[in-house]
Amino acid sequence: MRLPVLxxxxxxxxxxxxxxxxxxxxxxxSGITTIERGSQKIAATAGLVLQKGDTIVTGKxxxxxxxxxDNTRFAAGPNSRINVADFVFDDTTHRGRFLTxxxxxxxxxxxxxxxxxxxxxxxxxxxxxxxxxxxxxxVVQVD
Amino acid sequence: MHHRPVLAFLLLALTGCASTGVSLLxxxxxxxxKQRETGAVAVLDPENGADMDVLDQANSRTGVNKRHVTMKxxxxxxxxxxxxxxxxxxxxxxxxxxxxxxxxxAELVDESSALLPDLFAEVKTRPGVDIQIVGHTDTVGQEAxxxxxxxxxxxxxxxxxxQMGLDGEVxxxxxxxxxxxxxQTPDETTSALNRRVEVYVK
Numbered sequence: 001m002r003l004p005v006l007x008x009x010x011x012x013x014x015x016x017x018x019x020x021x022x023x024x025x026x027x028x029x030s031g032i033t034t035i036e037r038g039s040q041k042i043a044a045t046a047g048l049v050l051q052k053g054d055t056i057v058t059g060k061x062x063x064x065x066x067x068x069x070d071n072t073r074f075a076a077g078p079n080s081r082i083n084v085a086d087f088v089f090d091d092t093t094h095r096g097r098f099l100t101x102x103x104x105x106x107x108x109x110x111x112x113x114x115x116x117x118x119x120x121x122x123x124x125x126x127x128x129x130x131x132x133x134x135x136x137x138x139v140v141q142v143d
Numbered sequence: 144m145h146h147r148p149v150l151a152f153l154l155l156a157l158t159g160c161a162s163t164g165v166s167l168l169x170x171x172x173x174x175x176x177k178q179r180e181t182g183a184v185a186v187l188d189p190e191n192g193a194d195m196d197v198l199d200q201a202n203s204r205t206g207v208n209k210r211h212v213t214m215k216x217x218x219x220x221x222x223x224x225x226x227x228x229x230x231x232x233x234x235x236x237x238x239x240x241x242x243x244x245x246x247x248x249a250e251l252v253d254e255s256s257a258l259l260p261d262l263f264a265e266v267k268t269r270p271g272v273d274i275q276i277v278g279h280t281d282t283v284g285q286e287a288x289x290x291x292x293x294x295x296x297x298x299x300x301x302x303x304x305x306q307m308g309l310d311g312e313v314x315x316x317x318x319x320x321x322x323x324x325x326x327q328t329p330d331e332t333t334s335a336l337n338r339r340v341e342v343y344v345k
Contacts, residue, residue, distance in 0.1 A: 026271055027345075048271070063232045071237055071343070073236070077229045092290055092294075093322070108229045108232070110236070115182075127163070128207055129163040129189075131185065132187050135183065136182040137181075137182070138166060
């Protein structure tokens with residue numbers, strides 16, 4: 001129901017149709033930080049648009065800050081490997097789901113609207129734990 | 144007592160040396176200077192999603208190894224020393240501007256026009272900026288119609304902002320209909336406070 005509305009609004013606005021796969025944007029980068037998307041490896045820069053399924057990989061001095069469409073914010077520290085396995089967000093109802101897999105490294109999270117919409121709609125998985133995010137600011141470290 | 148190292152070793156061996164630490168911090172200080180509430184992070188049973196433990200005290204930490212959860216409090220200074228650089232990498236929270244319109248027009252009221260220079264300045268200070276424009280309606284009319292109306296209003300503001308020189312590529316126009324009232328009116332109530340567009344500079 002919502003898709004035609006979005007598209008007609010975009011056409012009405014005379015703008016490019018929004019790419020629905022966009023889930024967030026890189027805001028800060030330092031050191032070597034790469035986004036792996038399928039077989040592609042993209043050097044992360046401020047403004048880079050993230051897609052569902054992207055893997056964030058930081059080198060030994062790498063750090064990256066990301067803001068997602070639901071206002072969730074991430075900061076990943078050095079030597080991290082973090083996959084945004086699932087991200088679905090309805091701007092109108094604020095319902096969605098968000099699953100992040102932290103394979104290694106550190107991830108600071110300030111949760112946003114998805115975590116507020118439904119209990120445990122936002123989850124973080126690590127090799128040894130499954131976490132349900134109920135707000136707001138925390139750090140996950142995988143050694 | 145001397146069994147503990149053996150147990151820890153066994154756990155490490157079983158889990159391929161990985162271990163997970165979760166540290167819960169106090170809520171952020173908002174733009175209004177107020178501290179946000181501390182939330183919670185639940186350690187879930189991977190089999191059925193049930194709570195195994197819930198971390199809900201600020202400045203506490205838990206280690207998780209499969210079904211083995213250990214919780215303890217940590218001095219804030221210790222958390223800062225360990226995670227200060229990481230937390231400094233968090234992007235700034237989005238900044239909110241609320242715009243109101245003259246009734247029945249796409250023209251901003253004077254107080255809202257006066258916010259625009261500040262809004263444009265904020266856009267310039269943020270690396271990798273994107274902007275979300277969120278339309279809101281009052282409670283007059285059907286919810287579904289208000290959803291469309293709110294998106295339409297947001298799209299109009301997007302056009303306006305693009306004409307004023309912002310890059311349309313980084314602007315997302317969305318609508319919340321009558322779900323997020325600033326003035327908690329009953330249904331079918333006109334409200335100038337509720338008919339608004341929020342601009343989040345991210």
